[in-house]
Amino acid sequence: MNMNMSMALKGVHVYLGIETDTGLPTNSEELYNLEVFDGVIKRIEKSHSNACGIWIAPGLLDVQVNGGGGAHFTDNPSIDSIKNIIHTHQKLGTTNLYPTMLSCSDQLMLNAVDSLLECFRTGNDCGILGLHLEGPFFAPTRHGAHHTSYIRAYDQQLMNQIVDRIGGAFSLMVTLAPELITSDQIECLKTNKIILFGGHTEANTAEMQIALKSGLDGVTHLHNAMPPMTGRNPGPIGVALDSKKLYATIIADGFHVDPIHLRIAATMLGQRLLLISDAMAPCGTNENKFDLDGRTVTHHDGRLLDERGVLCGTVVPLFTMVRRMHELGEVTFEHALAMASRNVAKMLGIQDRFGTIASDRIADMIIGNIENELVGVISNGKWIRCEKNIEEMLKKNDLR
Numbered sequence: 001m002n003m004n005m006s007m008a009l010k011g012v013h014v015y016l017g018i019e020t021d022t023g024l025p026t027n028s029e030e031l032y033n034l035e036v037f038d039g040v041i042k043r044i045e046k047s048h049s050n051a052c053g054i055w056i057a058p059g060l061l062d063v064q065v066n067g068g069g070g071a072h073f074t075d076n077p078s079i080d081s082i083k084n085i086i087h088t089h090q091k092l093g094t095t096n097l098y099p100t101m102l103s104c105s106d107q108l109m110l111n112a113v114d115s116l117l118e119c120f121r122t123g124n125d126c127g128i129l130g131l132h133l134e135g136p137f138f139a140p141t142r143h144g145a146h147h148t149s150y151i152r153a154y155d156q157q158l159m160n161q162i163v164d165r166i167g168g169a170f171s172l173m174v175t176l177a178p179e180l181i182t183s184d185q186i187e188c189l190k191t192n193k194i195i196l197f198g199g200h201t202e203a204n205t206a207e208m209q210i211a212l213k214s215g216l217d218g219v220t221h222l223h224n225a226m227p228p229m230t231g232r233n234p235g236p237i238g239v240a241l242d243s244k245k246l247y248a249t250i251i252a253d254g255f256h257v258d259p260i261h262l263r264i265a266a267t268m269l270g271q272r273l274l275l276i277s278d279a280m281a282p283c284g285t286n287e288n289k290f291d292l293d294g295r296t297v298t299h300h301d302g303r304l305l306d307e308r309g310v311l312c313g314t315v316v317p318l319f320t321m322v323r324r325m326h327e328l329g330e331v332t333f334e335h336a337l338a339m340a341s342r343n344v345a346k347m348l349g350i351q352d353r354f355g356t357i358a359s360d361r362i363a364d365m366i367i368g369n370i371e372n373e374l375v376g377v378i379s380n381g382k383w384i385r386c387e388k389n390i391e392e393m394l395k396k397n398d399l400r
């Protein structure tokens with residue numbers, strides 16, 4: 001499984017992830033022949049073969065993963081914990097992700113940076129795209145599932161310390177309440193190439209517009225932990241929907257946001273809408289309970305709730321979010337896939353490596369069947385998962 005993979009497929013449906021004039025993905029029914037050799041896509045061409053019954057799409061990219069496989073990143077940002085989270089999500093179709101820290105102590109954030117530096121020491125093909133610090137600079141009234149004792153005012157010195165420690169070795173994404181920082185501070189964060197999202201916020205329309213002008217990149221989990229949109233105060237939601245620049249992430253599990261909002265966001269934001277899993281430790285396990293900062297969080301019919309009944313992330317991997325966005329958000333399957341791959345790659349500025357299937361690229365893709373079930377995952381040119389029927393299909397197509 002550690003060797004670079006090779007395969008040849010005939011008559012495969014490929015969700016290329018390419019953009020069209022409308023900004024939306026194509027919904028092509030065309031079939032392709034695809035060859036991957038030594039981990040690199042060598043050939044992709046239109047096919048006259050019969051449909052082989054599977055499809056291929058770009059590997060999914062998740063910018064908000066709190067845990068998985070029983071590991072909770074904020075509690076234990078060790079290398080073992082990170083590897084467990086990545087391995088769990090890769091098997092479920094997310095080939096690359098941002099481990100995400102909830103609001104916590106300064107020391108834990110610095111420990112997370114050190115662990116990620118160690119992961120990147122051996123190359124950038126470890127399945128990690130960077131670090132997402134979700135908090136602790138939040139509006140206290142919009143803390144959501146985060147522990148209130150860590151929520152605090154913006155601390156420039158701490159941010160400088162974190163940026164210095166990372167030293168450009170990997171990407172840093174930060175979610176904070178935009179009303180807590182000045183235009184100059186936003187510009188300073190952007191100079192340091194930080195991906196800056198607004199969230200857990202009470203920002204009014206004017207505050208959001210100032211942040212947008214100063215370089216804010218997007219809004220975290222649209223509708224959750226922010227004021228509702230009203231007639232005279234569109235706020236973070238209205239500014240995100242109206243803007244031609246801001247991205248927004250959304251939790252499409254069917255619980256965090258009403259399906260009507262999924263449909264409105266898909267229509268208004270197009271390729272600026274990104275799906276996230278917001279997955280917690282039980283994702284990819286049969287566990288029904290876990291400890292979140294001393295609170296017991298329990299799994300109830302697909303939802304994770306604390307003792308107060310507050311939603312605390314999800315157990316749903318990103319590929320399931322894609323299927324739900326397709327069903328509840330009423331967008332094509334290809335459009336929903338793009339929200340979890342191409343759109344994310346574009347926001348992160350990594351479209352040259354991820355989000356599209358094209359020749360001469362390192363293979364990073366998922367394989368599904370006609371029921372849209374996941375049957376194979378290839379990350380950074382290596383097999384992560386390959387169901388028996390795919391193995392058999394590959395045996396029939398001899399590459400050499």
Ligand SMILES: [Zn+2]
Binds near residue numbers: 134200
């Ligand atoms: Zn949150």
